[in-house]
Amino acid sequence: MPVEVRLPTVLRQHAGGQPSVQANGGTVGEVLEDMVRQFPGMRGQVVTEDGTLHKFVNVYLNDDDVRYLDKLETKMADDSVITILPAVAGGAGRT
């Protein structure tokens, strides 16, 4: 059964402007892989080529950041919703 993946503004351009898409998979990683299969423009934007979460995005399963669950191995339930948001960071840095 497909689950909803909610997209940040920057990724919507790769999905025809849709704010969310449907994708299949038993784990978060499988769902994201299916999403990239459908929308190849997202390749490398959420999951890196070495198969880990990109450091500039946060991925949530319902209310929880998957980095604090089982990361991409986190198991899905039928009513789960995945939300992808950009990691927001910066600062004055070394000045």
Place this chain on the structure above:
Amino acid sequence: MLRLTRQVHARLVGHCLDGLPLEACGLLGGDPAAEKATLCYPTDNVAASARLYTVDPKQHLLADRDAEARGLELIGVFHSHTHTEAFPSQTDVDQAPDPSWHYVVVSLRDLAPVTRSFRIVDGKVSEEPVVVEPR
């Protein structure tokens, strides 16, 4: 241009002052077409640093949902520079997540806080006017 309600402006500057001596940060919500922030979401700086900030990811999720529930969107981020001018650093430029966002920097270097706003697109920074409106 970035338009801020007086309440949003006061809230974001107040949050930056409250965060001293560390950098403070938060998110702005509003109507992207109107380029107006009507919601201010002060967040924790999980980097807990005077030189860096990271918006608390969970608070970001809650702010995103709240803005959406109001028919609005997150349209930008603000943070303070405690000892430097209100201009995006290379760190800010390198980590700017969304070219459609407004990047507000509040300098607390001098006694009076200075609020400026920028667009950051493909690594290029351009300043935009900030207008504070009554509501």
